[in-house]
Amino acid sequence: MSFDLSARLAERRAAHLYRQRPLLEAPQQPEVMVDGDRLLAFCSNDYLGLANHPEVIDAMQQGAAKWGVGGGASHLVIGHSMPHHQLEEALAEFTGRPRALLFSTGYMANLAAVTALVGQGDTVLQDRLNHASLLDAGLLSGARFSRYLHNDAESLAKRLEKASGNTLVVTDGVFSMDGDLAELPAICATAKQRAAWVMVDDAHGFGPLGATGAGIVEHFGLGMDDVPVLVGTLGKAFGTAGAFVAGSEELIETLIQFARPYIYTTSQPPAVACATLKSLELLRSEGWRRDQLNRLVARFREGAVQIGLTLMDSPTPIQPVLVGSSERALRLSALLRERGILVGAIRPPTVPAGSARLRITFTASHSEAQLDRLLEALAECWALLPKENEDA
Ligand code: PMP
Numbered sequence: 001m002s003f004d005l006s007a008r009l010a011e012r013r014a015a016h017l018y019r020q021r022p023l024l025e026a027p028q029q030p031e032v033m034v035d036g037d038r039l040l041a042f043c044s045n046d047y048l049g050l051a052n053h054p055e056v057i058d059a060m061q062q063g064a065a066k067w068g069v070g071g072g073a074s075h076l077v078i079g080h081s082m083p084h085h086q087l088e089e090a091l092a093e094f095t096g097r098p099r100a101l102l103f104s105t106g107y108m109a110n111l112a113a114v115t116a117l118v119g120q121g122d123t124v125l126q127d128r129l130n131h132a133s134l135l136d137a138g139l140l141s142g143a144r145f146s147r148y149l150h151n152d153a154e155s156l157a158k159r160l161e162k163a164s165g166n167t168l169v170v171t172d173g174v175f176s177m178d179g180d181l182a183e184l185p186a187i188c189a190t191a192k193q194r195a196a197w198v199m200v201d202d203a204h205g206f207g208p209l210g211a212t213g214a215g216i217v218e219h220f221g222l223g224m225d226d227v228p229v230l231v232g233t234l235g236k237a238f239g240t241a242g243a244f245v246a247g248s249e250e251l252i253e254t255l256i257q258f259a260r261p262y263i264y265t266t267s268q269p270p271a272v273a274c275a276t277l278k279s280l281e282l283l284r285s286e287g288w289r290r291d292q293l294n295r296l297v298a299r300f301r302e303g304a305v306q307i308g309l310t311l312m313d314s315p316t317p318i319q320p321v322l323v324g325s326s327e328r329a330l331r332l333s334a335l336l337r338e339r340g341i342l343v344g345a346i347r348p349p350t351v352p353a354g355s356a357r358l359r360i361t362f363t364a365s366h367s368e369a370q371l372d373r374l375l376e377a378l379a380e381c382w383a384l385l386p387k388e389n390e391d392a
Contacts, residue, residue: 016326017347027052030366032342039342040370042360047317048207048289049365050239050279060240063274071267076256079267087273090280091232091244094214097224099252100244103261104268106203106233107133109243111140112259113199113229114170118143122165125156125196127182129175132350134201138170150175153186160194167194168229173202173216174209177351177359179314181205184216188226199229206283207237208293208317213283224248238283240276242268289364293317296362296371303375307382320346320357321378324388329356335381341374 012018025033028051032041050056063083073079084102091100103109114137118124122143126134129150138145144164149155156169169191171182182200191198202215210218217227224230229251234242245255255262283289300319304311310322323329329345336343336358347356360374 016330017349022342030363030370034342037337037340039337039340040373041342042362042366042374043342043344044361044363045204045236046239046363046365047204047237047293047361048213048239048283048286049363050237050282050289053239053279053282055282056239056275056279059278060271060275063271064269067270067274069269069271071269073267074263074265075267076263081267081270081273083270083273083277084267087277087280088244090277092246094212094280094284095217095230095232095246096214097230097246098249100246101252101255101262102268102273103243103245104265105241106201106231106235106243107136108261108265109231109233109245110134110201111137112255112261113231113245114138114168115141115261116255116259117197117199117229118166118168123163123167123196125159125163125167125169127151127171127175129178130170130172131176131201131203134170134172143168151180151183151187153183153190156187157190157193160190160196163194163196167191167196168199169196170199170201172204173200174204174316174318176204176318177320177346177357178312179204179316179318179320180312181209181216181219181315184220184222184227188222192226197228198226199231200227201231201233203231203233203236203243204316204318206232208290213237213287213290234276234279238276238279240279241272242276292364293362296366296368299368300360300362300371300375303372304378307375307379309378309382317362319360319362321360322355322357323385324354324356326356328385328388329358332358332381332385335384336377339377339381341377343374 022034071079088100110133118141120142124138124143124145126147128147146159148159188198205215207213209215230246232244234240312320326347333345343358346359
């Protein structure tokens with residue numbers, strides 16, 4: 001017996017599920033060079049346009065000159081440096097919580113928080129549409145793991161009735177493939193009735209949501225009492241890399257003591273923390289970036305409805321266009337690309353079968369003129385796209 005990898009790959013190709021990595025040949029901006037073509041891109045998570053901000057770049061360069069380019073060791077050995085410490089303090093202040101803990105990626109922050117808080121004999125309940133890292137964390141934890149219907153507090157309540165041990169309710173803040181918001185007030189109230197804790201992964205909410213960009217918890221006016229475990233990622237609106245968990249003194253100490261994905265990995269380069277300190281400052285002070293995003297989203301939704309596209313209930317910069325089959329999603333994405341526009345086709349297993357889509361994302365760096373170019377191209381390509389049952 002040997003591993004038949006070629007059969008596995010061929011099967012994936014035949015199902016229109018084969019994934020390619022576009023090769024970016026110029027910085028992450030609305031106009032990009034990809035695989036030799038100059039394209040207008042609507043697929044970045046750099047929502048506030050900070051990834052190429054000169055002051056953020058300068059902060060990283062100065063950080064590298066001072067601290068070198070590597071973390072050097074794990075945090076508990078000798079990898080925890082002054083920029084990490086300062087960033088943790090700034091993130092705690094930003095989220096209005098006693099402490100924050102820095103991670104190298106959001107994937108690891110999610111694995112760490114869930115596995116440190118629940119294990120055998122406990123229960124973890126998750127929204128069906130949670131990010132893959134949360135679902136993986138639930139499986140890895142060894143706790144009883146069940147998924148409730150998307151954003152459905154009643155479905156959650158039913159599962160809470162059967163829960164045992166410490167119970168953690170976990171939800172994305174903004175759902176990464178649909179762009180909609182978690183119904184946090186109802187979810188938190190339901191969890192509280194059963195003394196369950198709520199953990200929110202607000203990877204896509206920090207930056208775009210809330211009066212100061214502090215995400216979905218700020219958007220709904222909730223506190224640490226409602227959401228004891230708050231996760232944010234830094235590779236999206238912050239424009240840098242990494243993630244954090246914010247919460248009580250005891251929560252953060254528990255993660256430092258028990259979270260294996262925190263303990264057994266090298267700290268992020270301190271220069272990245274220097275860059276994030278600067279982008280946090282900009283994220284808070286330059287409210288016009290959020291305003292520009294909101295304007296773009298409103299204009300896009302209006303235009304898309306006129307074309308007859310099927311949108312989702314999303315008030316965020318993630319604006320999926322539902323297409324149906326994987327083949328049609330790929331075809332639409334290819335037609336747009338022929339017109340110089342880059343938008344990703346999202347297919348199963350990332351989204352449920354039959355709900356393949358274009359995942360259009362906006363950043364504050366997009367102009368109204370660029371958005372109009374997208375709408376014109378969408379109108380043209382949508383008209384050319386064979387209907388579902390006409391697929392070749
Ligand atoms: N949570 C959500 C909701 C995400 O969308 C992502 C990234 N796609 C992550 C976590 C993982 O974050 P990171 O990319 O920093 O690992």
